[in-house]
Amino acid sequence: xxxxxxxxxxxxxxxxxxxxxxxxxxxxxxxxxxxxxxxxxxxxxxxxxxxxxxxxxxxxxxxxxxxxxxxxxxxxxxxxxxxxxxxxxxxxxxxxxxxxxxxxxxxxxxxxxxxxxxxxxxxxxxxxxxxxxxxxxxxxxxxxxxxxxxxxxxxxxxxxxxxxxxxxxxxxxxxxxxxxxxxxxxxxxxxxxxxxxxxxxxxxxxxxxxxxxxxxxxxxxxxxxxxxxxxxxxxxxxxxxxxxxxxxxxxxxxxxxxxxxxxxxxxxxxxxxxxxxxxxxxxxxxxxxxxxxxxxxxxxxxxxxxxxxxxxxx
Amino acid sequence: xxxxxxxxxxxxxxxxxxxxxxxxxxxxxxxxxxxxxxxxxxxxxxxxxxxxxxxxxxxxxxxxxxxxxxxxxxxxxxxxxxxxxxxxxxxxxxxxxxxxxxxxxxxxxxxxxxxxxxxxxxxxxxxxxxxxxxxxxxxxxxxxxxxxxxxxxxxxxxxxxxxxxxxxxxxxxxxxxxxxxxxxxxxxxxxxxxxxxxxxxxxxxxxxxxxxxxxxxxxxxxxxxxxxxxxxxxxxxxxxxxxxxxxxxxxxxxxxxxxxxxxxxxxxxxxxxxxxxxxxxxxxxxxxxxxxxxxxxxxxxxxxxxxxxxxxx
Numbered sequence: 001x002x003x004x005x006x007x008x009x010x011x012x013x014x015x016x017x018x019x020x021x022x023x024x025x026x027x028x029x030x031x032x033x034x035x036x037x038x039x040x041x042x043x044x045x046x047x048x049x050x051x052x053x054x055x056x057x058x059x060x061x062x063x064x065x066x067x068x069x070x071x072x073x074x075x076x077x078x079x080x081x082x083x084x085x086x087x088x089x090x091x092x093x094x095x096x097x098x099x100x101x102x103x104x105x106x107x108x109x110x111x112x113x114x115x116x117x118x119x120x121x122x123x124x125x126x127x128x129x130x131x132x133x134x135x136x137x138x139x140x141x142x143x144x145x146x147x148x149x150x151x152x153x154x155x156x157x158x159x160x161x162x163x164x165x166x167x168x169x170x171x172x173x174x175x176x177x178x179x180x181x182x183x184x185x186x187x188x189x190x191x192x193x194x195x196x197x198x199x200x201x202x203x204x205x206x207x208x209x210x211x212x213x214x215x216x217x218x219x220x221x222x223x224x225x226x227x228x229x230x231x232x233x234x235x236x237x238x239x240x241x242x243x244x245x246x247x248x249x250x251x252x253x254x255x256x257x258x259x260x261x262x263x264x265x266x267x268x269x270x271x272x273x274x275x276x277x278x279x280x281x282x283x284x285x286x287x288x289x290x291x292x293x294x295x296x297x298x299x300x301x302x303x304x305x306x307x308x309x310x311x312x313x314x
Numbered sequence: 315x316x317x318x319x320x321x322x323x324x325x326x327x328x329x330x331x332x333x334x335x336x337x338x339x340x341x342x343x344x345x346x347x348x349x350x351x352x353x354x355x356x357x358x359x360x361x362x363x364x365x366x367x368x369x370x371x372x373x374x375x376x377x378x379x380x381x382x383x384x385x386x387x388x389x390x391x392x393x394x395x396x397x398x399x400x401x402x403x404x405x406x407x408x409x410x411x412x413x414x415x416x417x418x419x420x421x422x423x424x425x426x427x428x429x430x431x432x433x434x435x436x437x438x439x440x441x442x443x444x445x446x447x448x449x450x451x452x453x454x455x456x457x458x459x460x461x462x463x464x465x466x467x468x469x470x471x472x473x474x475x476x477x478x479x480x481x482x483x484x485x486x487x488x489x490x491x492x493x494x495x496x497x498x499x500x501x502x503x504x505x506x507x508x509x510x511x512x513x514x515x516x517x518x519x520x521x522x523x524x525x526x527x528x529x530x531x532x533x534x535x536x537x538x539x540x541x542x543x544x545x546x547x548x549x550x551x552x553x554x555x556x557x558x559x560x561x562x563x564x565x566x567x568x569x570x571x572x573x574x575x576x577x578x579x580x581x582x583x584x585x586x587x588x589x590x591x592x593x594x595x596x597x598x599x600x601x602x603x604x605x606x607x608x609x610x611x612x613x614x615x616x617x618x619x620x621x622x623x624x625x626x627x
Binding site for chain 2: 187214232
C-alpha cells in the first residue's frame, strides 16, 4: 500500500511540473463582473423600452450616429464608494460610444478632487459635497446621484425613532438593550454588511464610526439584511433606500423619516451626494465629457443610476 | 457462401472488438489523467494566487493575528479566528455526525428488519441529494429562532455577550453534522456489508452476542472504510460554504457556541463581491489556507488512523 502511495505522489508531482508551462499568465480576472451584470440589466431594460415605442428607436439611432463620430478619452479618479457606479457608467457609456475610452481610478474623494483641479483627470469623483475652498479653486459640483441609507428594525419593535448618537452607540456596542433607547426590554441584534460593501462604507462614514462597529451579523447582500432583520425580534440593520418594503420598520433619525423627499431636501443624515466634479463648468469640458453628462441625464443614464440603487437628483 | 459470409462477419467482428478495446483504453487513460491534471492545475493556481499576499502582509500577520479589518484605513488581515472556527466547527460536526452516522449504518447493515431498512435507506439517500442552500434556508427558518430563544435564556442580563439572533457556531455545527450524515452512513454501511461473512459467523459461533460481534469484531474490521467515511465527512464539512454562510452570522469572532462566527469558506464567499486590491489577494490566500487545511486533514487522517491495517481474507 505504501509503495502505491509513493508512486501516486511521484506521478502527481511529475504532472504538476508538466502543468507549469501551460499555467503562465493566470492573472486576476473577473473584476467588475457586478458592474457588467448591471450594465446588462440596463441594456435589457432599454431594449424592452425601445421595443415599446418606435419613436424612441429613431432617437436611439440618431444618437448612435453621433456616437460613431465622438472619440476621445475620459479619465476619472476619486471616491472608492462610487466604484460600482463609476464602473457601470464607464462600461455602458463605452458600449454606446465605442470611440471613447473611459478610465476610472479609485483613490478617495479628496484625492479625486485634487486630481481634477491639478488637471491630471477630467472628472473627480466625490461621495461628499465639495468644500468651499475646493469650489473656490474652480471645482464645479455636478451632483449626478444621491446615495440614501435607511435604518430598519423588525416590524414589532416599539422604537421608531433614534437620535444620531443613539444609533452610533448601538452600532459601536455601547448600547445593547432596546430599553436603553426607549424601547421594551430586549437585546439588540446588530446586523450589517460585509467589509467592502458600499452601503457599509457610507453608513459608517456618515455616522463617523468607521472601523469601530461591533456587528453580530455581517451579511453579504441587502436582501439578506432585510430577511434577517424582518425575521429576528430585536434586530437592527441598514439597507439602501430603494429596497425598503413592509417586512421591516424604518427608523426616523433625529425625527427625520428616510424618504426620497427628505433626502433631496438634505435633511436626512444618512445620505450623500455622488459628485462628478469638473474643473470649470461642465459645459466647458471636452465633447466626450459633455456627452457623458448628457448621457447621465438621458433615460438610459437614469436607468443606470436606479439600477445601482441610487436616487436621481432633481 | 453462407459459411464464407459467416467467416467475414466473424473476422470484422474481432477487428471491431479490438478497435473498441484500444479506443476504450485510450479514453480511460485520458479520463484518468484529466482528474490528475485538474488537481495539479488547481494546486498551482491556488499557490500562484494565494502566496503573494503572504509576502505583502506577512505570514504572521495573516495566520496569527485575530484582527480582521480588511477595509480599515490601516487594514489588518488576521485570520486566526477564522481558521480556529473552521477547526472547531468541523471537529464538533464530526463529533456529532460520525457516531450518529456510524450507528445508523450498523442499524441498516445489521439490525434493521428488511421493511424498516427499506424506509430508512431511501431517506438517507434523499438526504444526500438535498442541495446545501436548502439546509441553509431551513437553518434560518427553524434552527436560528430556536437558538435565539436559548440565547435569550442563557445570556439574560449578560453585559458582555453580543446577541446574534441565533446565527451562531452551534447552528452551523448542527447543519454541518446533518450534512455529513449521508456520506458517513453510506460508506460505513457498504464497508460493513463488504466484510466476509465468516468473520461474523465465527464470532457468533464462539458465543459472542450480536451486539458484541458488531462492536468488537465488525466495526474494528470495517475500520478502513469507516475512516474513509470520516475523511470524506471532514472534507464536506470543511468545504461547505453556502449553508453555513446563511446560519453562522459571519462576524469574525472567537469560536464560542453562541458567538457569530466566520469560517474559511464563508470568509471568501462573503467578501469576494466587492473586495479589491490587497483585500482580494488575501481572500485568495484564505482559499490557499483552506486548500492546505483539507490536504493536511486528508493526509493526517489517512496516515494516522489507517496505520495497522489488517487484511481479512
